[in-house]
Amino acid sequence: MNFTLHKSVIKKQSIIEITGSKSESNRLLLLQALFPEFQLQNVSNSDDSNLMTKALASKEQVVDIHHAGTAMRFLTAFFAVEEGREVVLTGSKRMKERPIKILVKALQELGADISYNENEGFPPIKIKGKKLTKNKVSLQANVSSQYISALLLIASKLENGLELSLKGEITSIPYIKMTLSLLEEIGVKSTFINNTITVKPNTENPKPKTLIVESDWSSASYYFSIAALSEIGTEITLSSYKKNSLQGDSVLVDIYKAFGVETVFTNNSINLKKKTQNLEPKTFNLVNAPDIAQTIAATCFGLGIACHLKGLHTLKIKETDRLVALKTEIEKLGGKVDVTNDTLYLHPSNSIKEMVTIATYHDHRMAMAFAPLALKTSIIVEDATVVSKSYPTFWNDLKSIGIKITQ
Numbered sequence: 001m002n003f004t005l006h007k008s009v010i011k012k013q014s015i016i017e018i019t020g021s022k023s024e025s026n027r028l029l030l031l032q033a034l035f036p037e038f039q040l041q042n043v044s045n046s047d048d049s050n051l052m053t054k055a056l057a058s059k060e061q062v063v064d065i066h067h068a069g070t071a072m073r074f075l076t077a078f079f080a081v082e083e084g085r086e087v088v089l090t091g092s093k094r095m096k097e098r099p100i101k102i103l104v105k106a107l108q109e110l111g112a113d114i115s116y117n118e119n120e121g122f123p124p125i126k127i128k129g130k131k132l133t134k135n136k137v138s139l140q141a142n143v144s145s146q147y148i149s150a151l152l153l154i155a156s157k158l159e160n161g162l163e164l165s166l167k168g169e170i171t172s173i174p175y176i177k178m179t180l181s182l183l184e185e186i187g188v189k190s191t192f193i194n195n196t197i198t199v200k201p202n203t204e205n206p207k208p209k210t211l212i213v214e215s216d217w218s219s220a221s222y223y224f225s226i227a228a229l230s231e232i233g234t235e236i237t238l239s240s241y242k243k244n245s246l247q248g249d250s251v252l253v254d255i256y257k258a259f260g261v262e263t264v265f266t267n268n269s270i271n272l273k274k275k276t277q278n279l280e281p282k283t284f285n286l287v288n289a290p291d292i293a294q295t296i297a298a299t300c301f302g303l304g305i306a307c308h309l310k311g312l313h314t315l316k317i318k319e320t321d322r323l324v325a326l327k328t329e330i331e332k333l334g335g336k337v338d339v340t341n342d343t344l345y346l347h348p349s350n351s352i353k354e355m356v357t358i359a360t361y362h363d364h365r366m367a368m369a370f371a372p373l374a375l376k377t378s379i380i381v382e383d384a385t386v387v388s389k390s391y392p393t394f395w396n397d398l399k400s401i402g403i404k405i406t407q
C-alpha cells in the first residue's frame, strides 16, 4: 500500500510515546525463556519482537522468522542448546540472502549440530539441539555483532561458560555491550578485555526481577530528523528514555546537536528542540550506530547539505543493500550520491523533486527515513506498512504531529 505524504508544517509542540527497543526486547525475551524468573515491561510491539515471542514458544518443527535478523541469529544459538529439539529455522527471501556462516561455524566448533537446508552459509538451517561442552571459540567480528550477541545470550547456560576471541575490527560494539549489560542485570558475570569476552556459567537461580525495556532510540531518530528539518522553535517530546542508555543509537543526541537540535532529558522523556539552523557539511562515522545512517542521509538531503558517512560496511547485508537503496532513492528525488562498500557521500543540492515515489525494498528504515522529507516536499512512500518490522504505529504518530498522510 502506498501512502502519500503531503508537504506539511508540523505542530509547534507534540508528544509521542515510542514502543520498547526491539534490540533490548529480543535479547530479554530470549533470556526470559532461559530464566523464567524475569518479568518484562515495555516490550517492543514490533513485528520482529512478536515473531521472537512466537518462535520461543513454538513447538513446531519449522520456525519462520520472516525479516527479523536478530531473531534469526539469536534463535540459532537458542535452539542449538535446546537438548532433544529438532527444528528448521527459516525466514523471508531476503533472510535467505543474509549470511549466518560465522555464527553457525562458531556454534559447530562448540559442538552444535547445525546443517544448511539450501545454500551453504545461509538460512534455512536445521538445528538438532544438544548439550554443548566446549567453552572456547574465536570468530570474525567485522561482519555482524549479532553473531556475538547470540553466543553471549546462551553462554551462561553452558556448563563451563564461554570465552570468545573476536578477530578483526569489531563492528556495532554498543550492541555487544548492550547484551553484556542485560546479562549483568540478571546476575550473569562477564568481562570484555581487548578482544576477548568471557561469560561465567550461571550456577544459581537468579532472583525474580522486573526488567523495564527503554524505548527504541532508532525509532526516535525519525523525530530527530523531523526536528532538524522543522522551523526554529519546534519541540517534540518522546518517552520513555534515559540518559544512560544501553542503546548505541542514543548518540543521536550528539549527532543532531550538529544540526541545531537540542535534546533535554526530563524525568523519563526527551525534549527535542530546533534551536538554530546549521547548514555546514557533515561527516560521521557510524560503525557503532549503523541503523541511523539512512535517517541522517535523508536529513542532510532535506537540508540540501553535503554529508560524508563512514563505517557503513554492514549496511549491505541488512533488510536490503541500504547503500544502493539510499543512492537510488535520493537520486530519484534529484540528489547526487556516491557510495563505496562502506561510505556514502551526499553532494549538496538546492531542490527536491515533488511527488516522487520512494521504493522501500521491504526495509522499514527506508520508509521511515524518507518520511521526514514531507516537511520539504510531497512524497509517496511505497509499501508503507513495512514500518511494522520495528515501529507499527509510525504513520499514526506522524499524523498526530501534523503530517498529512493519505492512501
Ligand SMILES: O=C(O)C1=C[C@@H](OP(=O)(O)O)[C@@H](O)[C@H](O)C1
Pocket: 022, 023, 024, 070, 143, 144, 145, 146, 149, 171, 172, 175, 290, 291, 314
Ligand atoms: O544486536 C542487535 O540488536 C542489532 C545489531 C546491529 O546489527 P549488526 O551488528 O549486524 O550491524 C543492528 O544493525 C541491528 O538492527 C540490531
Ligand SMILES: C=C(OP(=O)(O)O)C(=O)O
Pocket: 067, 068, 069, 070, 071, 291, 318, 319, 365, 390
Ligand atoms: C538491521 C535491522 O534489523 P535486523 O538485522 O534485526 O533484521 C534494523 O532494524 O535496522
